[in-house]
C-alpha cells in the first residue's frame with residue numbers, strides 16, 4: 001500500500017504523471033530491491049548523494065528563512081538537524097567501510113545531474129516563496145519514503161538492507177508524514193484550496209521538474225563514476 005503523506009502531496013504525485021513512476025520504479029531502485037545493483041554504482045551514488053545532502057541542507061535552511069509560522073520553522077530546522085547530524089551518517093559509515101573518508105566525500109566533484117537538481121531546488125526557493133521551495137523539495141522527501149516502504153515489502157535480497165531500512169523505518173516514515181501535514185497547512189494558509197487556484201500549475205511544474213531531476217540522479221548513479 002502507498003503511504004499517506006497528505007492531500008497536497010497526493011495531488012502533486014498524481015499530477016506528475018509518468019515521471020513519478022520512472023523515479024520510484026527506476027532500474028537503480030529495482031537493483032536495490034533485488035540486490036543486483038553493482039557495488040561500484042552504489043558507492044558512486046552514495047558519494048554524489050553525500051554532496052547532494054550538503055546542498056539539500058542549505059535548501060532546507062532556506063526553508064527556515066522563508067517560514068511564516070513557528071510550525072514551519074520547527075519542521076525546517078528539524079530537517080536541517082536530521083540531515084547534517086544524523087542522515088548523512090549512513091553515507092559516512094558505508095563509505096568508510098569502503099575506505100573513503102568524510103573529507104573525501106565533502107570534496108567530491110559534483111556530476112552535472114547532481115548540480116542541476118540541488119541548484120534548481122535552491123533557486124525555486126530563492127525566486128519564490130515557501131510553497132515554491134516545498135514543491136521542489138517534496139519529491140525527494142516523500143519519494144524516498146514511498147520507495148523505502150515498497151522495497152521493505154518487496155525486497156528479495158539483504159544486500160542493500162541498510163539503505164532500505166533507513167527509509168522504510170518508522171522514524172523516516174514519520175518525517176514524511178510530518179512534512180506532509182505541514183505542507184497541507186502551509187497550502188491552506190497561503191492559498192486555501194490548491195485545486196483550481198492561480199498557483200496550482202506553477203507549483204505542479206516545480207514538483208514535476210524535481211521528480212524528473214530525481215530520475216536523472218538515478219541515471220547518473222547507474223552510469224557510474
Ligand SMILES: Cc1ncc(C[n+]2csc(CCO)c2C)c(N)n1
Nearest residue numbers: 049052056079083140141144175217
Ligand atoms: C537524490 C536524493 N533524493 C532524495 C534523497 C532523500 N532525502 C534527501 S533529503 C532527505 C531528508 C529530508 O527530510 C531525504 C530523505 C536523497 N538522499 N537523495
